[in-house]
Amino acid sequence: MTSPTLAERLAAYAAQLSFEQLTPQAVHEVKRRFIDSFATAIGAMPSDAFAIAKRCASRVSSQPAASMLGGGRSSVEWATFVNGLLIRYLDFNDTYLSLEPAHPSDNIAAVLAVGEAMGASGRDLITATVLAYEIQCRFCDAASLRKHGIDHVTYGAISSALAAAKLMRLDIPRMVHTIGLAGVCNIALRQTRSGELSMWKGCAFANAARNGVFAATLAAEGMTGPAPIFEGDLGFFQLVSRQAFTPAPFGAEAGNNDGFMINKTYIKYWPAEYHSQSAIDAALQLRAALKGDVSQVQGIDIATFEASYNIIGKYPEAWAPRTRETADHSLPYCTAAALYDGDVSLETFDPAHFTNPQLVAFTRKVTVRHDPTLDARYPRGIPNRITLTLTDGRQLVKEVEFPRGHAGNPMTDAEVEAKFRRLAEPRYGPAKADQILARCWELEKLTSVTELMTLFD
Numbered sequence: 036m037t038s039p040t041l042a043e044r045l046a047a048y049a050a051q052l053s054f055e056q057l058t059p060q061a062v063h064e065v066k067r068r069f070i071d072s073f074a075t076a077i078g079a080m081p082s083d084a085f086a087i088a089k090r091c092a093s094r095v096s097s098q099p100a101a102s103m104l105g106g107g108r109s110s111v112e113w114a115t116f117v118n119g120l121l122i123r124y125l126d127f128n129d130t131y132l133s134l135e136p137a138h139p140s141d142n143i144a145a146v147l148a149v150g151e152a153m154g155a156s157g158r159d160l161i162t163a164t165v166l167a168y169e170i171q172c173r174f175c176d177a178a179s180l181r182k183h184g185i186d187h188v189t190y191g192a193i194s195s196a197l198a199a200a201k202l203m204r205l206d207i208p209r210m211v212h213t214i215g216l217a218g219v220c221n222i223a224l225r226q227t228r229s230g231e232l233s234m235w236k237g238c239a240f241a242n243a244a245r246n247g248v249f250a251a252t253l254a255a256e257g258m259t260g261p262a263p264i265f266e267g268d269l270g271f272f273q274l275v276s277r278q279a280f281t282p283a284p285f286g287a288e289a290g291n292n293d294g295f296m297i298n299k300t301y302i303k304y305w306p307a308e309y310h311s312q313s314a315i316d317a318a319l320q321l322r323a324a325l326k327g328d329v330s331q332v333q334g335i336d337i338a339t340f341e342a343s344y345n346i347i348g349k350y351p352e353a354w355a356p357r358t359r360e361t362a363d364h365s366l367p368y369c370t371a372a373a374l375y376d377g378d379v380s381l382e383t384f385d386p387a388h389f390t391n392p393q394l395v396a397f398t399r400k401v402t403v404r405h406d407p408t409l410d411a412r413y414p415r416g417i418p419n420r421i422t423l424t425l426t427d428g429r430q431l432v433k434e435v436e437f438p439r440g441h442a443g444n445p446m447t448d449a450e451v452e453a454k455f456r457r458l459a460e461p462r463y464g465p466a467k468a469d470q471i472l473a474r475c476w477e478l479e480k481l482t483s484v485t486e487l488m489t490l491f492d
Contacts (some may be wrong), residue, residue, distance in 0.1 A: 041265040041281070042218075045170065046210035048285050049197045052166055054285040054479075061295040062479065065161045065247055067451050068129060069475045071302050072140045074455040075128045076104050076121035076305075077491070078381060084124055084234040088117045088241075101148040102488035111148045111252070112245045115195075119144030119241030125381065126237070126363045127306035131168075131299070132414035135175040136309065136342065139186045139300055142167035142242035145195040145248050149202045150484045157481030159202060165286070165295055167198040172296035173282035181346075183223045183277055188243040192221035195323040196247030203255050215260025216250035218271055231352045232360035302451060304440035305379040310343035311369040313435040314419035318373035319424055321433050329397070330376050334424035337370055338406035340413045348403040355395055362389040367401035370421065412436060416443065463491075 039047070044310045054062075064103035068181060079085055085105070092103060096109035103117045122128050129140045147164045149155075154165075171194035180189055196217035200210045227239045254260065265271045265279075272279045284291035305315050316338055319360055325331060343366060347353065362368050362384045372383045373484055375397050382388060389395075416436035423431045437443035439450075446454075459468045471490050474481065481487060 036200065038265040040211075042208070042211045042214040042263065045197060045214060046200075046207045047465070049166055049170075049201050049210055050205075050207050050287060052162060052201070052287060054162045057162065058286075058294060058298075060298050061165050061286070062161055064297045065164045066475050067302065067448065068140050068164070069143065069478060070296070070451055070455050070472060072122045072143045073104075073471060073475070073491070074458040075123075075125050075298045075306075076118065077200075077346075078127060078458040078464065079103050079121045079124035079237075081466040082124055082237075085117070085121055087234075088120050088238070092117050094265065099152040101151045102485060102491075104488070104491045106492040111152045112248050113149075114148040115144045115248050116238075116241045118120050118147060118244040119244045120238050123240055124237035125306050126308055127303050130298070130301050130303060130309040131172045131175060132301075132309065132342075132417065133172070133175040133189065134177070134179040134413075134414075135181060135187050136346070137171055137175050137298070138189065138240065139168045139171050139194075141244060142171065142198055143193045144241060145199050145382040145458065146202065146245040147165055147484060147488065149199045149248055149251070151488065153202050155202050155484060157478045160481070160484070161478060162215060163198040163201045164200055165297055168297040169285045169301065170194040170197055171296060173285060177280035177282045178276040178278055181225055185275055186223035186225045186227050186239060188223045188240040189218045189221060189226075191216045191240050192247045192250075194247070195244040196250045199248045199251035200254065203251055205251065205255055209254045209257075211262065212258065212260040213254040214251055215262050216258065216262040217247045217260075219261050221246045222275055228346065228364065230350055232358055233365055234360065236360040236364070240369060279306045299442055300456075301442050304395075304438065304446060304450075304454075305369075306363065306381055306384070307369045307379055308347050308364045308366075310339075310347055310417055311366050311419075312340070312438040312440065313417045314343075314366060314370045314421060315373045315379050316438040317421045317433040317435040318370045319377070320406055320435070321421060321431055322374050322377055323342065324431060324433075325423075326389050327377060328421055331425045331427070332374065332397075332400060332423055333426050335374065335401040336422040336424070337366060337401060337403045338409065338420040338422070339403060340368065340409040341407070342413055343406055343417065343419065344403065344405040345382060348405075354398055354401070355413075356389045357391075359384045359386065366403055366419075370396050371398040371401050417441070
């Protein structure tokens with residue numbers, strides 16, 4: 036008997052996964068990720084990128100249609116793009132670190148849009164979300180894309196497509212075609228996250244998810260896709276990952292007692308690229324030791340691991356960011372701002388702040404170096420070690436491996452709620468925030484996605 040292809044295995048798993056198979060821990064974590072994703076989306080609503088995307092989406096009418104966060108309706112694909120942009124734009128949504136880093140809550144935009152169009156229940160949303168996390172994170176464990184110059188959102192086109200196909204209740208053959216259609220034409224370049232970053236940094240997964248939804252929509256109507264998409268002579272293994280891989284058993288697959296991947300992902304405590312979170316944590320602790328007097332600081336040395344150095348620590352633009360996207364992906368700037376200001380918040384990435392001459396001068400005191408001895412501790416942890424040299428010659432050292440929000444140091448439900456309220460209440464007020472939280476904490480009882488989405492009008 037011929038072994039199933041990877042696409043066939045993915046489709047079979049997606050088709051059989053049910054809400055009843057999910058662990059209570061996975062269900063609870065989905066609720067936390069909806070709360071966190073709505074928080075980051077609301078925080079991004081003032082952004083120019085959202086205004087641009089919403090103007091484009093508002094030109095489109097569709098049947099079925101889907102709601103955009105912040106009001107309005109468009110096609111399912113455009114709603115996925117707009118909502119995905121909002122969830123991702125502040126770099127404040129969740130993270131998974133492995134051979135390939137990722138932000139798996141990016142998939143939630145596709146789940147919301149397709150779920151609404153299909154009249155899905157809260158249980159359906161939860162199951163599709165767990166599925167998307169499972170696929171994307173297992174792929175991230177299996178092979179690195181960034182080492183070949185390919186962006187992580189390439190995996191997201193496949194995970195969001197399968198979540199969409201699950202909500203559309205496609206059979207296994209049509210799910211296989213969905214994977215072929217999503218996988219063949221959504222190879223994203225890593226240039227998105229190189230050098231001086233643009234608005235597109237926060238849009239790249241939104242586009243991948245939009246295209247994943249498009250693939251599922253075509254497959255639902257009978258469009259066939261290339262196969263075998265992974266194992267073919269010009270397929271994914273040959274040209275994209277450049278290695279064959281077999282993902283570890285997915286949650287609820289026969290004999291797998293490893294739980295679900297969503298419970299191994301991390302909610303962000305600070306609105307900055309994840310590899311900087313432990314450096315921010317260390318910097319804030321050092322600032323407390325200095326009792327806030329950073330005038331004594333003569334030099335700031337950051338010893339970091341390979342992924343951190345190559346993603347956010349080596350580009351000259353990181354020392355004098357000219358865009359928000361460059362600033363929140365700058366290890367030297369995020370660390371310097373934490374020391375200088377005593378916090379890293381959304382205001383940290385306002386242009387008036389990251390171009391402040393005093394803060395720019397302070398950031399120039401930072402040196403970043405790759406310390407190979409730290410590499411073995413990643414991705415289990417994200418070890419950053421900061422050494423401050425003071426004007427009197429003394430040195431203060433602090434190392435953090437598991438910052439607040441990491442799976443090894445998780446945020447409490449109360450902290451997740453507090454993050455939501457910080458971002459939501461200035462726009463919607465406490466009463467509306469209470470309503471949204473109540474719906475999310477009882478997500479499995481939801482009967483109308485539209486009813487949930489209209490809370491954000």
